[in-house]
Amino acid sequence: MxxxxxxxxxxxxxxxxxADQRPTALLQVRDVTKVYGTGxxxxxxxxxxxxxxxxxxFVALVGPSGSGKTTLISIIGGLLAPTTGSVHIGxxxxxxxxxxxxxRFRAERVGFVFQSANLVPFLTARENLLxxxxxxGSSKSGARARADQLLEELGLADRAKNLPEQxxxxxxxxxxxxxxxxxxxxxxxxDEPTAALDTALGRQVVQLLxxxxxxxxxxxxxxxxxxxxxxxxxxxxQILDGHLTHVESSTGAGH
Amino acid sequence: xxxxxxxxxxxxxxxxxxxxxxxxxxxxxxxxTTLSGALVGALTGAxxxxxxxxxxxxxxxxxxISASRLPAxxxxxxxxxxxxxxxxxxxxxxxxxxxxxxxxxVQVFGVALDGPGxxxxxxxxxxxxxxxxxxxxxxxxxxxxxxxxxSGVQLTVVGLLRGAQFNAIPTAYTTLGTYxxxxxxxxxxxxxxxxxxxxxxxxxxxxxxxxxxxxxxAVPGVSAYSLADAVxxxxxxxxxxxxxxxxxxxxxxxxxxVIGFFFLILTVQKLKAxxxxxxxxxSSGRLALSVSLQIAIVVLLASVIAVALxxxxxxxxxxxxPVNLNVATIITTVLAVLVFSLLSGLLSVRRIVRLxxxxxxGAR
Ligand SMILES: Nc1ncnc2c1ncn2[C@@H]1O[C@H](COP(=O)(O)OP(=O)(O)OP(=O)(O)O)[C@@H](O)[C@H]1O
Ligand SMILES: [Mg+2]
Numbered sequence: 001m002x003x004x005x006x007x008x009x010x011x012x013x014x015x016x017x018x019a020d021q022r023p024t025a026l027l028q029v030r031d032v033t034k035v036y037g038t039g040x041x042x043x044x045x046x047x048x049x050x051x052x053x054x055x056x057x058f059v060a061l062v063g064p065s066g067s068g069k070t071t072l073i074s075i076i077g078g079l080l081a082p083t084t085g086s087v088h089i090g091x092x093x094x095x096x097x098x099x100x101x102x103x104r105f106r107a108e109r110v111g112f113v114f115q116s117a118n119l120v121p122f123l124t125a126r127e128n129l130l131x132x133x134x135x136x137g138s139s140k141s142g143a144r145a146r147a148d149q150l151l152e153e154l155g156l157a158d159r160a161k162n163l164p165e166q167x168x169x170x171x172x173x174x175x176x177x178x179x180x181x182x183x184x185x186x187x188x189x190x191d192e193p194t195a196a197l198d199t200a201l202g203r204q205v206v207q208l209l210x211x212x213x214x215x216x217x218x219x220x221x222x223x224x225x226x227x228x229x230x231x232x233x234x235x236x237x238q239i240l241d242g243h244l245t246h247v248e249s250s251t252g253a254g255h
Numbered sequence: 256x257x258x259x260x261x262x263x264x265x266x267x268x269x270x271x272x273x274x275x276x277x278x279x280x281x282x283x284x285x286x287x288t289t290l291s292g293a294l295v296g297a298l299t300g301a302x303x304x305x306x307x308x309x310x311x312x313x314x315x316x317x318x319x320i321s322a323s324r325l326p327a328x329x330x331x332x333x334x335x336x337x338x339x340x341x342x343x344x345x346x347x348x349x350x351x352x353x354x355x356x357x358x359x360x361v362q363v364f365g366v367a368l369d370g371p372g373x374x375x376x377x378x379x380x381x382x383x384x385x386x387x388x389x390x391x392x393x394x395x396x397x398x399x400x401x402x403x404x405x406s407g408v409q410l411t412v413v414g415l416l417r418g419a420q421f422n423a424i425p426t427a428y429t430t431l432g433t434y435x436x437x438x439x440x441x442x443x444x445x446x447x448x449x450x451x452x453x454x455x456x457x458x459x460x461x462x463x464x465x466x467x468x469x470x471x472x473a474v475p476g477v478s479a480y481s482l483a484d485a486v487x488x489x490x491x492x493x494x495x496x497x498x499x500x501x502x503x504x505x506x507x508x509x510x511x512x513v514i515g516f517f518f519l520i521l522t523v524q525k526l527k528a529x530x531x532x533x534x535x536x537x538s539s540g541r542l543a544l545s546v547s548l549q550i551a552i553v554v555l556l557a558s559v560i561a562v563a564l565x566x567x568x569x570x571x572x573x574x575x576x577p578v579n580l581n582v583a584t585i586i587t588t589v590l591a592v593l594v595f596s597l598l599s600g601l602l603s604v605r606r607i608v609r610l611x612x613x614x615x616x617g618a619r
Contacts, residue, residue: 080613107536122265
């Protein structure tokens with residue numbers, strides 16, 4: 001299966017698939033502050049957050065509700081502009097990209113699993129995956145093979161032709177994970193996939209995420225409340241009230 | 256563009272209803288355009304269809320052929336003007352008539368059937384060649400005999416015309432001799448029967464405006480017009496055309512605005528999906544194209560239905576008018592609806608371009 005996968009990747013014209021030539025600290029977040037609103041209603045969601053994640057690293061981001069987790073990964077994924085500070089992916093300064101460049105950046109380099117409303121409602125599970133491949137002009141046959149393989153690995157082979165409304169919440173999140181991996185992005189950002197992971201299959205899905213990140217030299221960040229999942233990640237970052245801190249090695253953290 | 260088509264396939268009911276609603280709007284515009292064209296045509300058709308370059312009336316007629324009275328020798332005076340290649344008299348009156356026991360009103364035209372002023376629009380049969388024959392635009396058949404009332408003169412229908420009505424009543428084109436007979440049947444000791452107008456054609460090397468001016472200079476008491484001017488100056492025709500223009504125009508504008516709103520509602524309903532599509536890297540241009548494609552498909556499908564409805568309506572509505580489906584008018588109308596619908600689709604496009612993809616994240 002993974003040979004076929006690699007063939008698909010080789011066919012892509014995109015230089016970012018060429019993993020060997022990247023600098024190792026793929027993601028660098030420097031002094032990022034995010035303030036929502038102005039004046040009396042201003043909310044500081046992130047306070048001078050700094051982190052760096054290596055290529056091939058899969059890290060967890062934990063913290064209570066409202067602490068700024070979604071805000072941080074949205075800024076990293078080029079969806080939200082920080083108030084101050086910078087984000088670099090490889091040698092790209094994400095905070096300096098234009099609106100148009102950001103759209104391309106998201107399509108080519110970021111795989112995002114959102115906290116909710118993840119799938120295009122009028123496309124089937126398989127079509128949701130194929131759609132993002134179409135955005136970067138991947139070959140049709142290669143995209144089909146990769147979509148089928150991902151759906152298979154995510155335990156969704158028999159749900160491929162179902163519309164999102166015909167899927168359970170967990171299945172929907174797994175489809176979204178498949179879509180996030182579809183374009184072989186540099187960055188995989190997963191926001192609270194609790195429902196998807198809430199089963200034995202869930203552990204396999206996290207393992208799949210971890211493996212994709214390692215084997216293909218991506219950078220993965222997973223927001224989670226579920227400390228059992230932390231054991232599949234390399235490191236843990238914690239946010240408390242907008243302050244980001246690095247927690248020591250996560251190995252065995254769940255026990 | 257696959258996205259737009261897949262969505263339409265998955266939401267057949269929604270897009271079906273939308274297409275139905277749009278087709279009714281286009282139908283309304285097409286039907287109004289067709290009917291108003293038919294009505295104006297029925298008012299002007301008789302004059303418009305005359306085979307002539309220009310017409311001369313008496314000055315006192317104030318642009319109205321029915322009010323014009325000229326002595327028959329005016330024809331020779333007009334023919335003598337330089338630049339005029341041929342001239343012939345036209346005489347007309349409205350009279351009662353009966354065909355196969357049915358009574359009706361007829362506008363009788365006495366014309367020179369082989370000279371300027373002969374009618375056009377022959378659908379069937381031939382133009383009259385001798386007295387007592389007529390070519391008719393009305394609900395009669397070849398061979399019918401029309402008995403005029405009160406003159407008692409009988410006209411045999413030898414030709415059927417289309418688009419040659421006058422003031423929205425049927426017309427019968429006959430010889431000037433027959434016309435004389437009709438008038439003399441009621442007024443038997445007239446010294447001469449006046450004509451209403453002189454039709455004239457212009458020599459190849461002369462211009463119609465020069466000839467019109469020359470006739471007015473040379474023949475006293477006469478006003479001359481090019482055929483187009485004579486038609487445009489038919490009393491009341493301008494305000495009637497304008498009123499219909501406003502009616503059709505307003506219907507068109509309302510239709511376009513409603514179509515624009517329909518798609519805006521669809522867009523607003525789908526904002527969540529659009530936001531997600533933006534967040535995963537779809538450009539707003541691509542989404543705008545996708546919406547425009549859907550508008551184009553809906554409007555074109557709706558237009559096909561609307562043309563069919565118009566066709567059925569024209570067949571089954573009996574307005575007493577000779578209604579013609581004009582292909583050029585239909586194509587122009589459909590294209591205009593398409594172009595303006597796409598413009599009104601900019602309302603939706605603007606909404607899409609303004610979307611903030613960041614709102615796709617989080618639990619909100
Ligand atoms: N668009 C916004 N406008 C104003 N305030 C916002 C906005 N988005 C988030 N916030 C605020 O910023 C803070 C951080 O929000 P964020 O969504 O990043 O939290 P989170 O850690 O993802 O929480 P959860 O675990 O509940 O998803 C919260 O106080 C939230 O109310
Ligand atoms: Mg969140």
